[in-house]
Amino acid sequence: MPQINQLPDIFISQLFWLAVVFGIIYFWIGRGLVPKIQSVVEDRDKKIADDLAAAQRAREQAEASEEAYRERIDAxxxxxxxxxxxxxxxxxxxxEKRLKAVDAKIGKKVAEAEGKIRTAADAARRELEPVAAEAASELVSKLTGQKISAKDAETTVKAVLHG
Structure with missing residues (x-):
């Protein structure tokens, strides 16, 4: 192979051009691209820090609003x-007022009913006394054979009924 035979003749020139190209690439990347990339990264870091600070402020405001809301709810x-x-x-x-009014009405009706009951009971007693006196007179005459006057029977029945 003839290319291998030429290697010692061109080796130094290839090394020179390799060093020149790597130097140009190094300075182009080192001086041109790296500062731009660093400024972009720094801008990005600054934006992230600002966004985090804004988020923290918003969170604090939200917590304060929530606390105020809870206080209003509690109140x-x-x-x-x-x-x-x-x-x-x-x-x-x-x-209670209604119950007192109803209680008074019921008390009044109860008192009226009790009065009617007393009147009816007295009327029943008055009607019962002559019947009881007549029945007592007949019983005595049947049992003992003696006749008792209606007046005596009535006074005896009244005494027994009224104590």
Whole structure:
């Protein structure tokens, strides 16, 4: 192979051009591209840090808003409980008033009914006394054979019935 025979003649020139090309590439990347890449990375890091800070501020605001919301909810609940207790108390008072009024009406009706019952019982006793006196007179006459006057039988029956 003839190319291998030429290797010692061109080896130094190839090494020179290799060093020149690598040097150009090194300076082009090192001086041109690396600063641009670093500035992009730094900008990106700064944007991420700013976004994280903004997110943290938003989170703190959200927590503060949530705390205020919870306080308002707690205040509303306590106010609602207070209103409910007042309404319950008022309803109990109204119910008590109604019960007293109904109780008074019922008491009045009971008193009227008791009066009617007493009147009816007295009327029944008055009607019962002559019948009882007549029955007692007949019983005595059948049992003993003696006749008792209606007046005596009536006084005896009255004494037994009225104590």
């Amino acid at each position: 509303s609940r306590s106010e609602a409980m207070k209103v409910a207790q007042e309404a319950k108390h008022q309803a109990a008072l109204d119910t």
